[in-house]
Amino acid sequence: MHTDTERCVRAVRSKDARFDGWFFTAVLTTRIYCRPSCPAVPPKVENMTFYPSAAACQQAGFRACKRCRPDTSPGSPEWNARADSVARAMRLIRDGVVDREGVPGLAARLGYSARQIERQLLAELGAGPLALARAQRAQTARLLIETTGLPMAEVAFAAGFSSIRTFNDTVRQVFALAPGELRSRATRSRTPPATPGVIALRLPYRAPLNPSNLFGHLAATAVPGVEEWRDGAYRRTLSLRYGHGIVGLTPHPDHIAARLSLTDPRDLTLAISRCRWLLDLDADPEAVDEQLNADPLLAPLVRKAPGRRVPRTVDGAEFAVRAVLGQQVSTAAARTHAARLVRAHGLPVDDPEGGLTHLFPDPGALAGLDPEQLALPRSRRTTLTTLVGALADGTLRLGTDTDWEQARAELTALPGFGPWTVEVIAMRALGDPDAFLPTDLGIRRAAEELGLPSTPAALTARAAAWRPWRAYAVQYLWTVDDHPINHLPT
Known part of the structure; x- marks a missing residue:
């Protein structure tokens, strides 16, 4: 976008925060670079030049504006x-x-x-x-x-x-x-945090952001001991590169407040990245909602509560395990199965501010589990142990950098992985914005109520117009059902 000078100038003159992170404005006379929404008086057009990243600005010899702090912009969507x-x-x-x-x-x-x-x-x-x-x-x-x-x-x-x-x-x-x-x-x-060792910071995002489905989903599916909703915040433990951490995330009208406690401060960059990924904070809701609004059957849902995000995960392997545990059972049963694994194989942690007790066990810790000890049908035990083995030996990788289509093919080749499990992992673990769940019961119910085709093949064909944002369409369709995942906990 930074090459479209006319469009960039319009964004700077209107101080349009939607473009923060998309490009940066460098001022030739002051050698300062800003975000498009900088509150300062816009410079003359002939003194503006535009860059696609803060790094490019810095490399060209510009310094960050002290007023708008462009280094804290949301990431490019x-x-x-x-x-x-x-x-x-x-x-x-x-x-x-x-x-x-x-x-x-x-x-x-x-x-x-x-x-x-x-x-x-x-x-x-x-x-x-x-x-x-x-x-x-x-x-x-x-x-x-x-x-x-x-x-x-x-x-x-x-x-x-x-x-x-x-x-x-x-x-x-x-x-x-x-x-x-x-x-x-x-x-x-600033006011220092009440608890020593806690890093308090604000995570920016592009408005609008609807916290209901985002935090409602995370709270409704929370694994006891690993996640909890406490005092208006979603809290969870984090397995990190140099140690572990605990984060509390609280929604506010213009930012997400984060409270991080880390055993090693070298993990701060990774912890922030994981939290932003979890809450889908770098999304461009204007672009998503504009396309979904074009469908007359979907538009009322979008207009009623715009800015829905896709609730993701802090660890792809963890989510894949939880997806298998949740196959063909209720949310409560899935949480129970996951909690048993956590108590048996998770690393204990200390949480002075709440009730978190463990890290979710990594594939290495689960590789030696006895399938006979799992309260699951035999076929699902095979699915789980095969998945864990592939994750533990590295033949299957589910990271933010994973090729989406390759991961789909590798997951589909595992026993017990049908379209629903593969697509929910693609949506929430891999972050594919176009992942789609036409076989999901909640989606099929919503389709019937809205007058959309309800068979998977017909609904997939109808949803082609929503591409590449079908994962966001899923979030709106889920709101048709009055389920706890659609509401902030009280």
Whole structure:
């Protein structure tokens, strides 16, 4: 979009927040870059230039605006709506892969050479993987500086910098302030968290956002000990790279409030990425709802409660296990089966602020489970143990960077995986915005009530007009049934 100068200028002049994260405005006279919705007086058109990423702005020598803080914009919705190599690379960079494994590690995960990935990212984002990772490190550093009392040396290494000098230089270049100055400015305007060691931050999103189905679904399907709804917040445990964490997420009209407790601050970038992915916060609801509104039978649902997101997961393997446990049983029964696995195989954790007790067991911990101990039909035991084995030995990967169609083929080849299970994993674990569930009972009931075709083949054909947003259409169709997943818990 950044190449469409006329459209970008209109967005900047109208301070349109819908375009925050889509592109960045760099001002040639001040050498500052901003988000489109910056409240400052827009510069003259001849002084504006546009970039597709904050990293490209920084690489060109611009520093972040202190007023609109463009580094805190929502991420571009393109990276979650696409399955090509650039989108998958961006999701991996967002998860901190370059910091941990370098550019060769990023390229290896995608099946390309480092040079190919560099060329593709430069062409589309104006910056290579190292520059993109550097911009993310700067943002993580800023969060740690402003929201914690960690010594600056610990902030530097937790954010992924290799040296204190590089940390200091980067912060000064990007924000035009020394780390100590950033902390001083933040201290004057923030209230420290009531619990020591808790990082409190705001997760931005593009409006509108309807929290009912998003938090209602997560709360209604919560696995006891791993997830809970407490005091207006969805809380859960997180298995992370260097340790574990607990997060509480509370919906507000203009942001999601997050409270993070981490055993290792180096996991902050990954934890934030997982939370944004879980709540689908980088979506473009205007684009989704505009297309779904074009269908006269779907339009009343969209107009009644716009901005629905797809509730996802923080771990693809965890969700796949839970999807199998939920096959052909009620929500309550699925939660019971999952809770038994958690108590038997999950790692215990301490939660001073609530009732969370365990991490969900990873495939390695479940690989040795005795199928005879599972209170499941024999065929489903086979399905579960085969899935766990494939996840544990790496023959099946379900990450944010996974190729959607390849994963569908690999899942379909496993015993007991029908279309519903494959598509719900594609929708919630892999993040495919076009995943569709025509065999789901709730979808078929909604179709009948709305006058849509109710047989899977006919409904799939009718839903072609909703592409590539059929996963969002599913969220609207589910609202026809008065189910707890559609309501915020009381």
